[in-house]
Every structure is written in structure tokens, then in C-alpha cells.
Amino acid sequence: MVDVPVPAGRRWLARLAFLTAAVAIVLLLAAAGVRASVALLLVSALGMAIMLAAAWSFLTHRGVVRWASALVAVAAPVTVAIWYARESLIWIVVVFAVLWAGMVAAGRAALLRHHDMAAEYDTPRPSRPFLIMNPRSGGGKVVRFDLEQRARKLGAEVFLVQGTDVDVAAVARQAVRDGADLLGVAGGDGTQALVAGVAAECGVPFLVISAGTRNHFALDLGLDRVDPSTCLDALTDGVELKVDLGRAGDRIFVNNASFGAYATIVQSPEYRDDKTGTTLDLLPDLLTGHQGPTLSVQAGSLSLIGPQAVLVSNNPYGLDDVAGLGRRYRLDGGILGVLAVHVRGAADAASLVFGGRPGTLTRAEVRTVDIDSTAGRLPVGVDGEALIMPTPVRCTISPGALRVRVPRHRPGVPAPPPELDWARLRKLAFGLNRR
Template identity: 55%
Template structure:
């Protein structure tokens, strides 16, 4: 019976999506001319908000203030207009129905092509695990979650970093291997994770991730609990292994992303760590308008990306790669790099991004096995997993396929592939076909399984 329900779910969701979309149109139609005017005002408000935001980040002084006022004032003006025209409630209902339709449409396409989880394999627990812990990382998570004591109770040797002096983390990991460690792990941020992961891959040892940093994107995409990093230590006694890819930029390993252009220029500023927002706002006008930074040209396999203001290369593609929220990576073993290039030169192009999203001309989204970045300078700033570096040009990014064995707890709260599923490009004609056709045929067309 469960199989029948699952088989028909994509078609039901597609029909619900069309019903919500139709209901949204009907609700807005009943508002008459006033409703149509409000709808047009909503579109105009979105354009003005994007334009205002562009001016706020690319201008200074009064122009910046005016842009910020426009970005905030445009949506407020639309709400006031709808209220004054006495169509605020129907307009809100129409928008809610449309958003519900979009959600159902995406769910329908995703259900027709169910995501596959990364394969897990059984492996015996380590006998001499060594964990490197950064006591300052993540605002002191090592102490707050009592990670040293918990790890030692599980038989691990803990190597606590001395934050008062500069330490070679990779060399510390190699020394642990020479002394007999059969597992390497890190309680720290993504940058430290990458350094030790490189050593683990070099010696074909399992690697343990304890998300004690600030963002911990690598841990999130492995399905680990970032809110309670101590639970990751359960993998020492009852865990499984997943095999993932490792990124390579020059002679440096990365687990998440490599950034070029505006973000990399901002991160290398000595003021960035103490005043992130102020440093970014001060630098962005010159970087985005072409008066600062180095002009870049990138080649992703055979595709050329000309003069991106920002370029992001990721260890496997993100599910929702947009400039604001990268989302998650559905898999870490796909064998390809994700590439996001951004080139927005004016307010009109910013509005285009706001209206058309990933279809906008200012965004380039693709996958590649190799990305080469050229510049008119002997070296350029590069942010590797958030750490600022200067690398010689050309900078080459590649991927080592299934290079790292990661030991993870058997029970991981974020390991459900449905939660990590790639966001499908929404085409309403595909949703309509799915709603009208048989569920078996829909699954066959989209590559899913019944």
C-alpha cells in the first residue's frame, strides 16, 4: 500500500500546484482593476527594491542612503497601496496561493525523481583515533560542549591547539599518523577540516568531522548535527563510512568553496574579522564598479566566463546556488565542481536577477571538472573555505573524486536525501505534463523510480 501512495504522490502534488496557481489567478482576477494595478505595483516594487539595494552597496554617502531608503520603502509603498485600494487581503491570499503552488510544483518534480543518498559502508571502529581540537573555534565550542572529555572517554587521543602561537595543523596531523593514529579528526572550522582531511586522504585513513566552527558547511552537507557537535563523536564507537570528493586549488585542499573576486578581496582586508559589514560596505563600490580588484577571466572546462565580479567554485554543486544563499550540496561524491559566476554592472541587471533568478543574464551556473582562473596579475587573492590566501596565476581548481573516507555516526539528523534534494529548475509545462500523464510515465520521463 505504501508503494501505491508513493507512486501517485508526484501526480497529486503537480495537480495541487496547478490548482493553487489557478486559484491565485482567480483571486487576483476578482479584485478587478485595482487588483491588477496592485499586481503591477508588486512587480515594480520588486524591481525598485533590487535597484535600491544595488545603489546601497555600490554607492557612498547620500546615494547609499537613498538606495537603502528605496529598497525598504518600495515594498512598504506596495502594502500601503493595496490597503488603500481595499485589496490587501485578496492580494495577500493570492500571493500565498502562488507561493504554495511553487512549493508544490518543486516538490512534485523532486518526488518524480527521488534523490539517492550517498552510499554508506560498514567499517570497524578505530583503535587509536587522534582528534585535533581548536579551543577558540566557534566562540569556544570545544569547552562549551565538553568535547575533550567526551572524546577521551571514547578512547581518542586529543591534540589541543595552542592558540597563542602559530601551529602547522597539517604537520601535527602527520605526526599523529607517524605515532600510530588509525583515524584523524578535527573539532574546528572548515579551513582546519580541509588541512587535516588532506592528510587523512594522503594516508587513506578515515576522517572524523566535529562541527566546532562558525558555519560548518561541510558538516551540514554530511548530515551532521551542527547544534550539538558532541553527537558526532558517537561515530568513534558506532559509525559508518561515506566516501566523498575533495577539492584542490593549486596545492591546497578545500572541502567547501573557493572564492575569487569581490569576496576574496574583502576577506583579505586586515579589518575584516573585526568589522565584517563595515569592511564589505567600504570595499564593494570600488570592487563592483570596476575601480578596484583585478580583472578575472575563468574557463570552466570548455566554457569561458568573462570578467566575473565574483566567482565561486565548490566541491560538488550546491542545490540552490544563488549569490545570497547557497543552500546545501545534495551529494559530495558527484565528481564535478559547482561554478557560480556573477556579473552585475547596473541597477537594471540587479533587477533582472531579482525577477528571473538563475535565468538572469548576470548569473552563470554550471558544473565542470576543472576551472582555471586567469588574471592580469602574477598573484590574486583567493578565499579558500573562508581563509584569505594569495595564489599565483593562473589558479587551477580540480577535484579528487572519492578521495576521502569520512566516518560519521550511524544516526545523522540531516542525512535524509529528501532534505538535501537538488532544487529542480521549475518549468510549468513539466508540472502540467506530470499532472495530466500517468505517474509511471512521469517517473520514467524524469528519471525517477517507482
């Protein structure tokens, strides 16, 4: 192994992290006294336990009990803060929190390494772009940002989706047969996935316009989700990226395929109109009782029986994301991310806040995963679209299958925050001059 010198700045940041942590602990012990410090820790632990128990009760009950639990979850930390103030200890807690936050920031900055972004390719400007726009997506962003007229002025042909029974994949294929040399979508991730599959199949570039509700695919491509009209800049000054596509059974996904509790929520008829309310309404049954067929997962050497929820993603999500609501820092890694959740009670649910304890949260990175069940057909959520598929459902990844055209100038994808690995940090601060 070749030793690689560590930049002096990173070494001093690592030392600063340890120094800041030491100062925070010394301050707590010296200013409050050992006895008061122990009391601080005990009160904090009790407040945290009450808050987590109340949060679990909120998720697993409905009606009066749910809202009473929400009140307790808010009141617990407030009560602890009042106790600190009455004991004249609040200033110590504030200073300790600031120092500890500084320690975390310094430690992560020291461990941060270069983030390899997907390679960009200069390609000719499309001469016959064809864009599919859903005026209902994202609360009407197509109309609000005048996307149709802006696209037409840039030379694009625009197809507006009217109604719910439009076969957008068939529309896209016909457009390519008619000479379209780029396909794009202003709509939700489910529609994006359908047209992306056609673009990959026909070998034409794909354009993402962030006009959906959450725009997860746009987020991970580094696009502007606040103003979707900026995505049209790709038509005049764009570059191409090659990204992967996932497949669940015979369906393409750009984000993820969900099974078990995840899929049950997506399957609800109310989910499309009220995602948050529907999720909260279904959680009590999903977390406290068995719902639907028993799942089994085979992902490489990993075998699981009975997880309540399984998420298979086109490249892995960040380590702090247990719901597929965060971001992926790469879309060209050529691997599926597998996340399985098995919650057996309040303790397991509480542990998810801190990354899950053994047996609660299982992660894997594979190229193929098979999801089976005790039923012949299984509910599956594919990029938020509710489907029923025959079992077993095989999920695979197609590396670099999709050419995506994006604006040359865009917000971009930030480097993933590193985990605060104390062993690595100690070697960096006090070890030999190597990575």
C-alpha cells in the first residue's frame, strides 16, 4: 500500500474536534460540578425517553391518544429546558451544545473526501425535443411557471397529459418514431420512470423537468427544484450524464421500488392526494400488527424473513435515510440499495432514530434482489405508483442505461456528509502522516 500524505488542514481539523469535545466535557464538569453534571445527564435521558415513548404512541394510535401523545412529545423537552433554567444551568447546556456542534462540524470536515460526480459529456443540442407535461403535477407547476410556452419558444414539441388514462410510454415511443431526438417529462417521478425507460430503449437522451411534488430524481441529478423552468436551459446549454436504471419485474424505476409497509401506504387510494395524512392514518396498523403476506428477501448472501418494509433503490440512499425520502449521492454506481425494516416494538422504533439496533435495520448493496411472499401476487410501489406484481419480484440494475441531459449550470449534488468515525479521526489527528 502506498502511503498518501494527509493535508495539514485536515489534520488540524481532526485535532480541533478532539480539543472541542474535551473543552465541552471539562466545562460541564467544572461549571456545574460533578453532582450537577450527573443530574443533567439523568434529566436529559429521562426527557429523551419520555419524548421517544410519546412519539411511538403518536405513530401507533389514532384520535385523542395520538394528539395527547404529540403534546407529551413536545412538552418533555420543554420541561427539561425549564428545569435547567430553574437550576441556573441553561447557559451551561447552551455552551455545551455549541461546543459539541463545533466538534461534529470539525470532525466531519476533517474526514470529508473528494466526492466523485458523474462524468459530464458535451453533446449536440437536440433539434427535435419532445416534452410530456402533466398540468396537475406538483400543484399545477406547469401552468404556474409557464413551462409549455417556454418550451415551445425553445423549439420543443409539447404534449399535455389530459386525464388519468394516458399511456405516456406509448406517446413517447410514437414521438421517437416521428423523429424526436430527446424525450422529457414535467411531472411526477412515476411518469418520469415510464418515459425514461422508453428513452433508454430508443437510445435518445432524457430531460427531467422538476414539476412534480417531491422531485426526488431531479434532486439527485442536482437540478433546481424551486424553479422548474431552469431545467429547460438544458435544451440550449446542456451536458449529458449517464445514469443507472432500476427494474422491478417488468417496470423501470428511477428512484425505488417499495414492498410491505412502504407499498401498503402507496397502495392507498388517498395517498396521491394526501401523502402525509394517509401515512399517519395507516401507521398504527402497520407498526403494531401484521399486515398482508410475509415477505422474504434474498439479496446476494443476505437472506431475510418477515421484514415489515423493504425498499430497493436505484443506487443507495444516505445512511441517515430509512424511508427513501432523502437523497442519493450517486446515480451511476451500478448497484441497488436494499433497506429492510423489522420493528418489533417501541424500543426498536426508538432505535431507528439512532440508526437502528441489530436486527431492526438491514442494509445491503447488490446487483440483484428477489422479493418473495406467502402470496402469489404482491403490492409494490414503483416510484410512488401503486402496482400488483406476481411473486417473486426480481429487482435488477442496468448500469449507465440512461442518457440524461441537464443544464450545464445547476445547483448540483453536494458531497455526502461523512460518518463521524472516531477511530479514523484519532488516526488522522495523532497518527502517522498518511490516510
